[in-house]
Amino acid sequence: MWKVLLISLFFISSVATAPSEDGRIRTRRDPQYDVVVSSQRQADCSLALTFIRSDSTNMPKLTVRFDIDQTPAANTHEGEIVLQPGLESETLDWNVPIGWNPPFVVSGVSMLDDPNNVGDFIQVGQIVQHTIPDDGPCVMASAKRDPHMATFDGFRYNFQGTCWYTLVKHCTENPEFEISARFEPLKSNGPEIKSRATAINVTIGDERISLDKDTILVNDQPYWVAQLSDRPRNAHIDVNSDSIVIDIARLKLEVEWDGRKHIFNAAILNPEYHGKVCGLLGNADENPHNDLQKRDGSTTLDIDEFGASWRTPGIRCDY
Numbered sequence: 001m002w003k004v005l006l007i008s009l010f011f012i013s014s015v016a017t018a019p020s021e022d023g024r025i026r027t028r029r030d031p032q033y034d035v036v037v038s039s040q041r042q043a044d045c046s047l048a049l050t051f052i053r054s055d056s057t058n059m060p061k062l063t064v065r066f067d068i069d070q071t072p073a074a075n076t077h078e079g080e081i082v083l084q085p086g087l088e089s090e091t092l093d094w095n096v097p098i099g100w101n102p103p104f105v106v107s108g109v110s111m112l113d114d115p116n117n118v119g120d121f122i123q124v125g126q127i128v129q130h131t132i133p134d135d136g137p138c139v140m141a142s143a144k145r146d147p148h149m150a151t152f153d154g155f156r157y158n159f160q161g162t163c164w165y166t167l168v169k170h171c172t173e174n175p176e177f178e179i180s181a182r183f184e185p186l187k188s189n190g191p192e193i194k195s196r197a198t199a200i201n202v203t204i205g206d207e208r209i210s211l212d213k214d215t216i217l218v219n220d221q222p223y224w225v226a227q228l229s230d231r232p233r234n235a236h237i238d239v240n241s242d243s244i245v246i247d248i249a250r251l252k253l254e255v256e257w258d259g260r261k262h263i264f265n266a267a268i269l270n271p272e273y274h275g276k277v278c279g280l281l282g283n284a285d286e287n288p289h290n291d292l293q294k295r296d297g298s299t300t301l302d303i304d305e306f307g308a309s310w311r312t313p314g315i316r317c318d319y
């Protein structure tokens with residue numbers, strides 16, 4: 001994950017001026033409520049921006065108005081976020097608009113409600129300027145519910161396989177990684193088969209991380225046991241309330257799995273893999289027209305034929 005530097009800060013006082021009722025300018029001393037920003041790239045290539053109070057005094061409701069500027073070009077995104085009383089930080093998801101390229105600079109001001117003028121704000125601090133670095137290109141692929149597949153290059157199709165299939169793997173003799181998924185049929189009344197992803201395996205070197213609806217295995221051991229022995233060695237697993245994120249920093253690969261909603265996202269952040277992967281999610285070479293490449297390397301226009309070629313050999317599924 002791209003944990004980004006936090007800048008240390010100071011708690012200082014500002015001098016605020018406001019016109020008094022008799023028209024004279026009154027000077028007041030107010031505490032200053034500065035805000036620090038950190039950013040993190042997610043498996044869907046969006047950025048999680050966290051706004052953190054730099055002080056911990058009495059925690060009033062703080063409204064933060066921010067700008068995200070692309071440098072040196074002139075793209076600007078304006079936004080507002082409210083830190084509720086007592087809350088130290090708030091995170092929002094920002095989808096980087098197409099054509100925008102980092103670095104970005106986040107700046108802005110923090111404001112309190114004006115007690116004398118309902119609906120107005122008084123500026124009480126600012127965002128300690130934060131730069132979102134250029135982490136290189138991010139390409140994303142996903143498999144959702146039915147499953148609706150979107151390759152790294154943006155080709156979309158519906159896939160109704162059943163059993164285990166390769167979603168994406170390093171396309172060489174000795175692959176550095178492989179991600180496969182199990183698709184299971186949904187009960188249906190009609191003749192049409194609908195399936196959805198119910199488990200994924202992420203293999204990195206000699207380790208296999210297996211996720212389904214509610215278990216995490218590392219080389220077939222439940223994850224809590226595995227943790228005691230410092231595993232997995234090749235990845236970092238983050239368990240969130242609704243999804244599990246596997247961060248493979250060494251390969252610059254990020255995988256997100258929501259087993260209850262059957263949603264899978266992956267981001268390849270390492271340009272060396274672009275065009276060098278294969279599977280149901282395509283080759284990540286930025287061309288969506290050559291994504292239907294079968295396991296034997298030949299291409300097809302037939303989704304069923306393409307899909308069938310990526311079925312994992314040697315595993316039986318009894319559905």
Ligand SMILES: *[C@@H]1O[C@H](CO)[C@@H](O)[C@H](O)[C@H]1NC(C)=O
Pocket residue numbers: 164180200201208210217219220312315
């Ligand atoms: C995925 O992992 C599970 C649990 O370790 C295993 O039973 C299954 O066979 C694996 N699937 C593939 C395709 O390797």
